[in-house]
Amino acid sequence: MNPRPALWRRLLPAPALSLIVVAFWLLMSDSFTFGQLLLGMLLGVVVPLFAARLDREFARIGTLRPLPRLLCVMLWDILVSNLRVAMQVLGPEKRLTPGFIWVPLDIGNIHGIAALTSLITLTPGTVSSALSDDRRHLLVHVLHLTDADALIAEIKTRYEAPLMEIFP
Known part of the structure; x- marks a missing residue:
């Protein structure tokens, strides 16, 4: 040999x-x-x-069918959030109620989680802050938090659900 x-x-x-x-x-x-x-x-x-020597996780792609709709939702949310944040920032500061929320995650694929954190951070007024060690919860900072449960439901239906189809 x-x-x-x-x-x-x-x-x-x-x-x-x-x-x-x-x-x-x-x-x-x-x-x-x-x-x-x-x-x-x-x-x-x-x-x-x-x-x-790094532990690599390779991306598994499921279906790309939800991608066009997800991109449209993301662009619309960015547009609406820009207007909303501009009005909030230009308005009285006392009307802002910033806060943190923990979003429970159903998605387990690290690439899907990375895409979700990017979508959240790209939307003005929200920033992904931390991922729990077990990858089951995402900490999100919100510029104006009025209803945490409604925001969590919105993130899960508008972003996480399509990402779970793309990244099974």
């Missing part, structure tokens, strides 16, 4: 990632010198070795 392929595979677990690291290092460096090339090559070996 030839031990070389196993050694090369251990040293370069992801050759494409190594090339990308070297290329980005050279693009970000101030000058293209032999020293920068050597440093980029060293990083191209070291970075994938550490990246290979």
